[in-house]
Amino acid sequence: MSGHSVAAGSLVAADYLVFALLLVVSAAIGIFYAWVSRGQQNSRDFLTGGRRLTALPVSMSLTASFMSSTTLLANPVDVYTFGAIFALFSLSYILSIVVTSEVFLPVFYRLSIASTYEYLELRFNRATRLLGTALFMVQTILYTGIIIYGPALALSQVTHLDLWGGIISTGVVCTFYCTLGGLKAVVWTDVFQVGIMIAGYLSVIIMCMILKGGVATILSDSQQGGRINIWDFDLNPLRRHTFWTLTFGGGAAWTAVNGINQAQVQRYVSCKSITHARVALYINLIGLCFFLACSVLAGMCLYSFYKNCDPWSAGLVSNPDQLMAYLVMDIFTAFPGLPGLFFAAVYSGSLSTVSSSINALATVTIEDLVKPYTNMSEKHLTWLSKGMSVFYGVLCMAMAGLASLMGGIMQTTVTITGVLGGPLLGLFMLGIFCPFANSKGGLSGLMIGLLVAVGVCIGGLILPSPPYMTRPLPLTTEGCNFTTQGNSSWTATILPAGPSTVTTAPGHITGDILLAENWLPPSYLYFSLIGTVTAFTVGLFISLVTGGRKQRVESRLMIMKEDTTLYHMFRFFRGRVTRKTGNLDLTKKEERTGNTNPAFNHTEMDLKRRTIIS
Known part of the structure; x- marks a missing residue:
């Protein structure tokens, strides 16, 4: 080269x-x-x-x-x-x-x-x-x-x-x-x-x-x-x-x-x-x-x-x-x-x-x-x-x-995913975790969560985070006119109209930044979390005040303890522990002698006898 x-x-x-x-x-x-x-x-x-x-x-x-x-x-x-x-x-x-x-x-x-x-x-x-x-x-x-x-x-x-x-x-x-x-x-x-x-x-x-x-x-x-x-x-x-x-x-x-x-x-x-x-x-x-x-x-x-x-x-x-x-x-x-x-x-x-x-x-x-x-x-x-x-x-x-109007690829993709995906995530979590969440709460939570997330995002576009919040690291062009000898050699040539010659070190505060002190946007990574929390909390509140506690929801639409790996791990380890302590043997002995609940067992046997006789 x-x-x-x-x-x-x-x-x-x-x-x-x-x-x-x-x-x-x-x-x-x-x-x-x-x-x-x-x-x-x-x-x-x-x-x-x-x-x-x-x-x-x-x-x-x-x-x-x-x-x-x-x-x-x-x-x-x-x-x-x-x-x-x-x-x-x-x-x-x-x-x-x-x-x-x-x-x-x-x-x-x-x-x-x-x-x-x-x-x-x-x-x-x-x-x-x-x-x-x-x-x-x-x-x-x-x-x-x-x-x-x-x-x-x-x-x-x-x-x-x-x-x-x-x-x-x-x-x-x-x-x-x-x-x-x-x-x-x-x-x-x-x-x-x-x-x-x-x-x-x-x-x-x-x-x-x-x-x-x-x-x-x-x-x-x-x-x-x-x-x-x-x-x-x-x-x-x-x-x-x-x-x-x-x-x-x-x-x-x-x-x-x-x-x-x-x-x-x-x-x-x-x-x-x-x-x-x-x-x-x-x-x-x-x-x-x-x-x-x-x-x-x-x-x-x-x-x-x-x-x-x-x-x-x-x-x-x-x-x-x-x-x-x-x-x-x-x-x-x-x-x-x-x-x-x-x-x-x-x-x-x-x-x-x-x-x-x-x-x-x-x-x-x-x-x-x-x-x-x-x-x-x-x-x-x-x-x-x-x-x-x-x-x-x-x-x-x-x-x-239309994508040519967007900024950097990585931040833009995460922002779009967060702003529109966050309120939806809050809605799904509301449905899966809260049996009293109703349609009024769900729809209201989704709409308000979306408005809040979009509002925060637009605020971030109008007034982007200043360098002392984003903290870009120093970059320089001081060594651009040189040739490096080693495993490869190459010569860099500076072209005209570069945006800057040296990027300032992080933490340097300029006059433009002082203008933004009244309101600064949160990190773009929080847009999704803001939408999620807003949709969930608003949906929860509206569901409670509109009679959500009276409704019955099918269990298959909710998360159940049997669904989770944690539940099965807990049962597995509990079984191991009880086997080691001998509790299972004790239970079997009680079952053989009829001591687990004598009143219940005797009543049940009497009922069976009466049924057979009749």
């Missing part, structure tokens, strides 16, 4: 070949499942996989749809800018998976529902179900637009890959295999795409380690640059990332995704048993933590390479979300095919998320908006399901155009 200007690079034939193979194999899986299941599927089998899937492919599909292109492009940039405290998201993942496994999974699996929002009609009323469905559809279409547009923009500006070519190819291939193969095709393409994502991510991390002389150098550079800042227990809710915001704010946001989002629920209820579903969730947790570790390490690699010459501050890239693509074109210039592998990994993230969204949108449309109001035959419903897959594929591609 000697003498190479680290500007926008170009992909070669080998890169395009790798990229094309990704699209071809993904499409081929859809064709395969369409052929295998021809004439055998009804609409529910098409949309839910016939509830015959096993834990391993479902877990990989859950990971793939959760770990979108945001993971590969935006998460390392967050570590590069704000430090490795991002790793504490692992705690929110653990919290959300445990809550999902113990609370939501047993209820949804027992009801055998194809649409998550069907629960809202069973528990509350049809109006609540329709509002929940509408919120999910808006959230998913907006989110999917960002997932398609974000990586396409980042890659087009760094690699000269055509922007709309990337958007349309992603949308068309997703729509194709969703329409042909249904959920089974989505799950098995996700399995393939997870493999591509792992290969692409690890290729970048390993090459960075080779060029830098090992992981020790990367960790040392990150330590010196203040990037290893994992523990921060500041209770201030206005701070962007702390232990509390990442664990509990992030926990609420990801529980809204894992616990009640149709795209995720649809997968784990497609398992052939609840045990397979639980195992899938926990294998998925391992996958999430693995990708998070890769994100943090990739962010450190990014900092180690550009600690003396920040490409964004120098104007070499127009958006921080392009930094990973920029690094890939820098380190892989002499290795044809490897840039293509990474970009295939990025598009795998997009494909997996978009296909999940298309399938979930088609499902809720059929189950919530068509079936309750029509008497269509199964054949017509199956064809309509496929038509809905095409419709939503086109709609998501159209929404990608």
Whole structure:
């Protein structure tokens, strides 16, 4: 790479070949499942996989749809800018998976529902179900637009890959295999795409380690640059990332995704048993933590390479979300095919998320908006399901155009998920935990929770958090005119019109910040928690004052102690303890001698004698 200007690079034939193979194999899986299941599927089998899937492919599909292109492009940039405290998201993942496994999974699996929002009609009323469905559809279409547009923009500006070519190819291939193969095709393409994502991510991390002389150098550079800042227990809710915001704010946001989002629920209820579903969730947790570790390490690699010459501050890239693509074109210039592998990994993230969204949108449309109001035959419903897959594929591609108005990919996706998902999470928790919650309380709680969450979000957009709350770490361009000799050599060239030359250190307060002292927004990670708590508490209060205590709710719609793993663990350990102390033997002895409750036993025997005599 000697003498190479680290500007926008170009992909070669080998890169395009790798990229094309990704699209071809993904499409081929859809064709395969369409052929295998021809004439055998009804609409529910098409949309839910016939509830015959096993834990391993479902877990990989859950990971793939959760770990979108945001993971590969935006998460390392967050570590590069704000430090490795991002790793504490692992705690929110653990919290959300445990809550999902113990609370939501047993209820949804027992009801055998194809649409998550069907629960809202069973528990509350049809109006609540329709509002929940509408919120999910808006959230998913907006989110999917960002997932398609974000990586396409980042890659087009760094690699000269055509922007709309990337958007349309992603949308068309997703729509194709969703329409042909249904959920089974989505799950098995996700399995393939997870493999591509792992290969692409690890290729970048390993090459960075080779060029830098090992992981020790990367960790040392990150330590010196203040990037290893994992523990921060500041209770201030206005701070962007702390232990509390990442664990509990992030926990609420990801529980809204894992616990009640149709795209995720649809997968784990497609398992052939609840045990397979639980195992899938926990294998998925391992996958999430693995990708998070890769994100943090990739962010450190990014900092180690550009600690003396920040490409964004120098104007070499127009958006921080392009930094990973920029690094890939820098380190892989002499290795044809490897840039293509990474970009295939990025598009795998997009494909997996978009296909999940298309399938979930088609499902809720059929189950919530068509079936309750029509008497269509199964054949017509199956064809309509496929038509809905095409419709939503086109709609998501159209929404990608609006995504250009959004900010950074990572924060935007979490914000949208939180603002719309949080109030829904509060509503589902109200229904599952509170037997006296009624439809008036549920609907009111959802609407007020949504208004509060949206209001806080708009406030955050109008008056964003100042640097002394977000705490960006220092970045510099002081070393941009230099050549580094070592395992590789490269020359950086500063382009004009950079946004800044040196980023100020955290804690520096300017006059603009003083203007914002009257009101500051909470961390974007608390938007979901605010919506959840508001919807739950308002719903609880209104239910109590509108006579909710008089109503009776079917037990199958509530969480029961027998549903939880904790209950079965308690029974298991109690049995072990009682066996060791001999209490069980004592009980058996009492039963033999009739001493457990003599009055009851004698009365029962007298009744039996009288019955026989009569």
